[in-house]
Amino acid sequence: MRAVAAVNAPLDFSARPGYAEAEAAPAIANLSMTNPVLVEITRGPLVECRHRGVLAVVANDGRVVLELGETARPVYPRSAVKPLQALPLIESKAAAAFGFADKHIALSAASHSGTREHVEAVREMLRLCGLDERALHCGTHLPRDETEQRALLLAGAKPGPLHHNCSGKHAAMLATARHLGEAIEGYWEAGHPVQQRIRAVLEDMCGMKIGADVCGIDGCMVPNWALPAKALAQAFANFGAGSGFSNTRVAAARRIMDAALAAPDYFAGATRLDTRVLKQFGSAAIVKTGAEGAYAGAFPRAGLGFALKIEDGATRAAEAVVSLLIEAFVPEARGQMPLKTIKNAQGFEVGVVRPSEILSLALG
Numbered sequence: 405m406r407a408v409a410a411v412n413a414p415l416d417f418s419a420r421p422g423y424a425e426a427e428a429a430p431a432i433a434n435l436s437m438t439n440p441v442l443v444e445i446t447r448g449p450l451v452e453c454r455h456r457g458v459l460a461v462v463a464n465d466g467r468v469v470l471e472l473g474e475t476a477r478p479v480y481p482r483s484a485v486k487p488l489q490a491l492p493l494i495e496s497k498a499a500a501a502f503g504f505a506d507k508h509i510a511l512s513a514a515s516h517s518g519t520r521e522h523v524e525a526v527r528e529m530l531r532l533c534g535l536d537e538r539a540l541h542c543g544t545h546l547p548r549d550e551t552e553q554r555a556l557l558l559a560g561a562k563p564g565p566l567h568h569n570c571s572g573k574h575a576a577m578l579a580t581a582r583h584l585g586e587a588i589e590g591y592w593e594a595g596h597p598v599q600q601r602i603r604a605v606l607e608d609m610c611g612m613k614i615g616a617d618v619c620g621i622d623g624c625m626v627p628n629w630a631l632p633a634k635a636l637a638q639a640f641a642n643f644g645a646g647s648g649f650s651n652t653r654v655a656a657a658r659r660i661m662d663a664a665l666a667a668p669d670y671f672a673g674a675t676r677l678d679t680r681v682l683k684q685f686g687s688a689a690i691v692k693t694g695a696e697g698a699y700a701g702a703f704p705r706a707g708l709g710f711a712l713k714i715e716d717g718a719t720r721a722a723e724a725v726v727s728l729l730i731e732a733f734v735p736e737a738r739g740q741m742p743l744k745t746i747k748n749a750q751g752f753e754v755g756v757v758r759p760s761e762i763l764s765l766a767l768g
Contacts, residue, residue, distance in 0.1 A: 438473070441456050442456065442762075443721040444758050446755040455718050457721065460475040464708070466638065475633040480628050481636055482695040482696060483694040484636075488640075491660070492605060496580050498583035508663075510667040511572030514672060519547065519552055537565050540574050544564055547563060581598050599627050609638075609639035610639045640702045643702055691730070725759075743758055
């Protein structure tokens with residue numbers, strides 16, 4: 405484990421509400437756990453929960469800015485890798501050929517919330533390709549958006565594949581296959597040209613070969629290749645800074661980021677962290693959530709990328725680390741990403757989500 409000082413001035417976490425009042429309990433030694441605690445959850449004066457994880461922040465010139473945990477060990481990025489998976493949609497010229505607007509391109513890299521607007525926009529993507537929702541192989545789940553959930557339940561209706569948070573990504577994959585004259589059937593399988601192109605993009609962006617031994621199946625049925633956090637952070641640094649690859653890829657990455665900035669509500673959802681960051685800080689930060697505590701993103705103005713994996717899959721811990729990274733590497737974000745407090749059923753504050761000592765030191 406190695407931590408390299410961050411490029412910005414130290415942050416004073418002790419001034420955060422609830423930090424000084426909550427004393428850290430002694431860590432329990434466990435040699436099987438080589439990744440450090442990154443986030444602590446307090447209740448009253450004690451630490452109630454601890455979340456271990458892996459974190460890498462890398463500059464587009466290859467310089468390691470921050471490294472905690474086993475950053476060379478492959479982890480599944482899950483949906484955090486979607487902006488990279490969307491590159492072939494632009495590079496193949498499929499998006500232009502079908503007349504995709506900003507909202508469609510944002511959805512291709514999104515984990516959307518299943519609002520009516522999201523559902524209709526994915527339907528439009530498919531219609532522009534001459535397809536409908538029957539072509540989607542992502543499966544079905546209830547929309548994350550509570551208003552849409554209630555509307556479906558009150559109507560006695562069931563969610564469809566368009567409600568799936570990955571339906572935009574799948575529509576983009578179908579569009580690429582359609583444009584290039586490839587078979588629609590089996591577009592989700594690892595051997596299909598659609599997935600092989602994505603695999604080649606990941607190999608190029610991460611600077612490594614990706615073997616079948618690290619190929620898992622994502623929640624939406626497409627392959628999800630495990631990647632070292634350090635390599636994924638490098639990929640996002642280059643993605644954001646527009647460096648380290650061809651002019652075609654630079655332009656494609658820029659198109660995806662511009663679309664997300666132009667249509668931030670289609671990149672996640674109005675109340676969610678990924679969308680709020682785009683709205684609040686513009687081109688200074690783009691962050692992408694993934695299932696099971698995965699996160700990745702770029703700070704384009706700083707020329708940095710990051711990749712994160714919380715071992716126990718806790719979203720609250722992943723979002724806390726991302727918020728701290730934004731404050732550390734986006735100057736205009738200082739004081740704008742407060743630590744979350746823990747409240748009980750009466751709305752009384754009983755604890756705080758805070759960085760561990762090792763993460764505080766690494767960021768300072």
